[in-house]
Amino acid sequence: MIFTLVSIELYKIFKKWRTYIGFLAFGIFIPILIYGVSVSGNHYQRILQRNIGDQFLIVGNLVNGWYVAFITIQAMIIHIPFFITLVGGDLFAGEGSAGTYRMLLTRPLKRELIVVSKFIAGFIYTFIFVLFFALISTLPSIYFLGVGDLIVPLEKIVVIPSKEILTRFLLAYFSSFISMCVVLSLAGLFSSLVNNAIGPIVGTMAVIVIFLIIGELPFEFFERIAPFLFTKYMTVWLDAFDYPIDWTKIFNSLLILLGHIVLFFAITIFYFRKKDILT
Amino acid sequence: MKKTFLLILILINVLFSQDKNAQRIVENIKANFDLINDYIVEIKGKVDFPDAVIPELKAKIFFKKPDKFKVESDNFMIIPKQSIRFSPEILYEKDFSTLIIGEVDIDKVKHFIVKLISNNPEVEEVVTIWVNSKNYTIRKMNVIGSRVGKVEIDFYYKLIDEKYWLPEKMVAIFEASRIRFPRIRKIEKEQKDNSDLYGEGKITIEYFNYVVNKGIDDKIFEDKKKSVK
Numbered sequence: 001m002i003f004t005l006v007s008i009e010l011y012k013i014f015k016k017w018r019t020y021i022g023f024l025a026f027g028i029f030i031p032i033l034i035y036g037v038s039v040s041g042n043h044y045q046r047i048l049q050r051n052i053g054d055q056f057l058i059v060g061n062l063v064n065g066w067y068v069a070f071i072t073i074q075a076m077i078i079h080i081p082f083f084i085t086l087v088g089g090d091l092f093a094g095e096g097s098a099g100t101y102r103m104l105l106t107r108p109l110k111r112e113l114i115v116v117s118k119f120i121a122g123f124i125y126t127f128i129f130v131l132f133f134a135l136i137s138t139l140p141s142i143y144f145l146g147v148g149d150l151i152v153p154l155e156k157i158v159v160i161p162s163k164e165i166l167t168r169f170l171l172a173y174f175s176s177f178i179s180m181c182v183v184l185s186l187a188g189l190f191s192s193l194v195n196n197a198i199g200p201i202v203g204t205m206a207v208i209v210i211f212l213i214i215g216e217l218p219f220e221f222f223e224r225i226a227p228f229l230f231t232k233y234m235t236v237w238l239d240a241f242d243y244p245i246d247w248t249k250i251f252n253s254l255l256i257l258l259g260h261i262v263l264f265f266a267i268t269i270f271y272f273r274k275k276d277i278l279t
Numbered sequence: 280m281k282k283t284f285l286l287i288l289i290l291i292n293v294l295f296s297q298d299k300n301a302q303r304i305v306e307n308i309k310a311n312f313d314l315i316n317d318y319i320v321e322i323k324g325k326v327d328f329p330d331a332v333i334p335e336l337k338a339k340i341f342f343k344k345p346d347k348f349k350v351e352s353d354n355f356m357i358i359p360k361q362s363i364r365f366s367p368e369i370l371y372e373k374d375f376s377t378l379i380i381g382e383v384d385i386d387k388v389k390h391f392i393v394k395l396i397s398n399n400p401e402v403e404e405v406v407t408i409w410v411n412s413k414n415y416t417i418r419k420m421n422v423i424g425s426r427v428g429k430v431e432i433d434f435y436y437k438l439i440d441e442k443y444w445l446p447e448k449m450v451a452i453f454e455a456s457r458i459r460f461p462r463i464r465k466i467e468k469e470q471k472d473n474s475d476l477y478g479e480g481k482i483t484i485e486y487f488n489y490v491v492n493k494g495i496d497d498k499i500f501e502d503k504k505k506s507v508k
Contacts, residue, residue, distance in 0.1 A: 052357070055427045055453070057362075057363075058357055059350045059354075059355065062355055149334075156330050157333075158332045159333045161354060162353065162354070
């Protein structure tokens with residue numbers, strides 16, 4: 001039963017052209033990025049050379065395929081959530097705007113089952129999108145720019161040896177998948193409240209952007225609030241590039257994110273069970 | 280009047296003789312390295328840099344007279360330029376002045392302290408070297424300049440093939456604030472204030488398996504892959 005329901009939901013998702021906007025956007029952007037990096041040459045190494053070249057020799061290919069993949073994964077903070085909300089925001093509201101709620105709910109199915117199938121279908125879409133993103137950001141860039149150590153130039157400079165990089169990226173993409181599932185769940189929750197997808201899409205993005213801003217504000221009041229915002233843990237994939245890996249931090253962040261998924265899912269079920277269908 | 284003239288004469292003589300002695304020391308250092316036509320050596324290095332984590336590096340250095348070299352490595356590495364010719368760059372320039380500024384015992388061996396100053400007004404770096412009086416190797420080097428800040432390098436030697444003094448270890452200490460890694464994210468102010476970013480950085484390099492004067496094909500230096508020349 002659930003398999004059939006999920007299949008139907010997946011059919012609905014992949015039938016809409018908006019589902020493919022994210023695939024199209026990154027399918028066009030990433031090859032341009034790779035071309036730009038290969039034409040610009042080893043920009044990072046040139047800056048480094050200018051800074052320290054008087055006294056030091058710099059060896060190794062720093063701007064390689066892994067580096068491009070690392071640059072693109074930064075899109076997980078704000079750009080990819082947008083493409084996830086496009087689908088998540090339409091999960092329930094799409095039925096409302098299409099006028100199919102009544103038809104769906106008059107079938108002999110528990111409403112909980114409908115919510116579960118919609119969430120599972122949303123998670124599958126999220127998985128496919130993250131997988132597509134992972135493949136398109138790594139494979140072509142590695143093919144055109146080669147491999148080497150990965151330099152992670154964040155607050156702390158970390159150079160990850162080439163033999164460890166694949167594991168780090170797998171961990172990062174898995175963590176970002178969980179983060180994106182939180183986004184989808186929130187969009188799904190908002191979607192269940194209304195009959196038009198625009199509200200949930202804008203609403204989810206507004207929550208993410210506002211939470212991110214609050215999390216970055218350097219004032220004591222906001223610093224106290226920040227640990228209670230799920231966006232603080234959404235960048236857990238960045239911890240995959242720390243040295244050494246802080247497994248406790250990653251595990252805790254993932255648990256908090258999973259907790260949010262369960263919470264948003266539970267609220268959706270709670271609301272949807274009693275939802276008065278008027279369309 | 281006669282006494283003053285004599286004093287000036289003595290002073291000029293002392294200065295000239297000191298200059299000659301300093302030049303002789305430099306010539307001896309060069310002569311030491313002139314014995315080496317080429318070498319291949321494996322290196323293992325460790326970079327300690329505040330706010331940066333760089334794994335242990337492994338590489339192979341190829342050197343051929345007069346100035347061909349290649350560092351072959353699969354990894355990212357930062358190594359001091361002096362780790363190739365084991366002496367400051369200025370030593371291979373033509374126009375520089377030398378001055379002995381003292382002597383000191385290091386490991387119970389007398390070392391001359393020699394200052395090397397470029398006569399090119401655009402070169403502002405001042406290099407000081409501590410030269411072993413027995414084998415004329417550079418035991419210690421100090422480079423000061425407004426761009427590089429202060430770099431201190433210690434060399435520890437061993438006799439290779441019973442005739443070539445070559446380093447088995449090199450330790451370079453430098454001002455971390457002078458090395459600026461480009462970053463994607465700006466360092467938060469608070470973190471910047473609390474960090475050791477303005478502390479010292481250290482690069483330790485150990486040299487293994489020297490192959491000296493066995494000849495190296497020039498083609499080796501043409502292969503750009505995985506190397507810096």
